[in-house]
Amino acid sequence: MTSHVQPFQLDGKPARGRIVRMHSVVDEILAKHDYPEGIAILLAHALTLVAILGNTLKFEGKLIMQAKGNSVVTSLVADYKSPGVEGAQGEVRGWVNFDPDLYDAAVADGLDVGREIPQLLGAGHLAFTIDQGPDTDRYQGIVGLEGATLAECAQMYFDNSEQLPTAIKLSAGRASDGWRAGGIMLQHLAFTGGIGEIGGDDALFDATMDQEDHQNELWREGAILMASARDEELQSNELSPKGLLFRLFHEKGVRVFDPVGLAVLCQCSRERIGTVLAQFDDTELVDMAVDGNVIVTCEFCNKDFKFEAPVD
Ligand SMILES: [Zn+2]
Secondary structure (H helix, E strand, C coil): CCEEEEEEEECCCCEEEEEEEEHHHHHHHHHCCCCCHHHHHHHHHHHHHHHHHHCCCCCCCEEEEEEECCCCEEEEEEEEECCCCCCCCEEEEEEEEECHHHHHHHHHCCCCCCCHHHHHHCCCEEEEEEECCCCCCCEEEEEECCCCCHHHHHHHHHHHCCCCCEEEEEEEEEECCEEEEEEEEEEECCCCCCHHHHCCHHHHCCCCCCHHHHHHHHHHHHHHHHHCCCHHHHHCCCCCHHHHHHHHHCCCCEEECCCEEEEECCCCCHHHHHHHHCCCCHHHHHHHCECCEEEEECCCCCCEEEEECCCC
């Protein structure tokens, strides 16, 4: 399994998290597009983030992340579809709409892929939508593009809107065998009022300290350990997610849960696109046609669907 999400929980600290490896999935998605490096890395970060966050959904549904910018990139979409049943795979897809001329200008200005928000998206917002299906209300949360990276914007969202301290690190790059991406997230478990419930040796340590302060201190220690994960470790083919968790947290122990596999999702089909085209009248279809055919390209997988236009 080269693309999967590994849930974990720290022993002795009020923190749980997810680690994700996206090699096969991110390579398959990026191979279908001809994105320049900076755009490919931005999308790889978005896919990694949506897989980490979406994996926390406890039901069959979708997490849709949309970024709207006003610079090189005007929109970016990444979706995660949760498997719903145990043992099934989660599925991701995504695309980026960008201006190639503005991208070239950004490269000429010295584009640093580590600061994707100010250099590629500019001002705008990031929206997270949770969709549980047609009969339920959609939940949407929005945060301004105020961080330097997608990870920072997502952290701000959890801190401000959900009051859930969260640390996220994302990494992506092209290796000799294709694109690779990886990431890790740590979230503060809600304070339960009893350190004993969380367990570990720390429960006996410094009993006079206010319990909540103590929990927060333990959380910060976990976040500091997590932040030491390096790009090559997050993207590694050799170091397993369990191996990386042990490297980061071994002193206090870490419990791992069953990993969830990841696959590429695209729901496009000739039938589905035909239904959309059926909503246009003949004159509109003739206007859209090139050499007698209407060609519709799926933004997610870049696949062309050719339909014969009505005769003028
Ligand atoms: Zn498609």
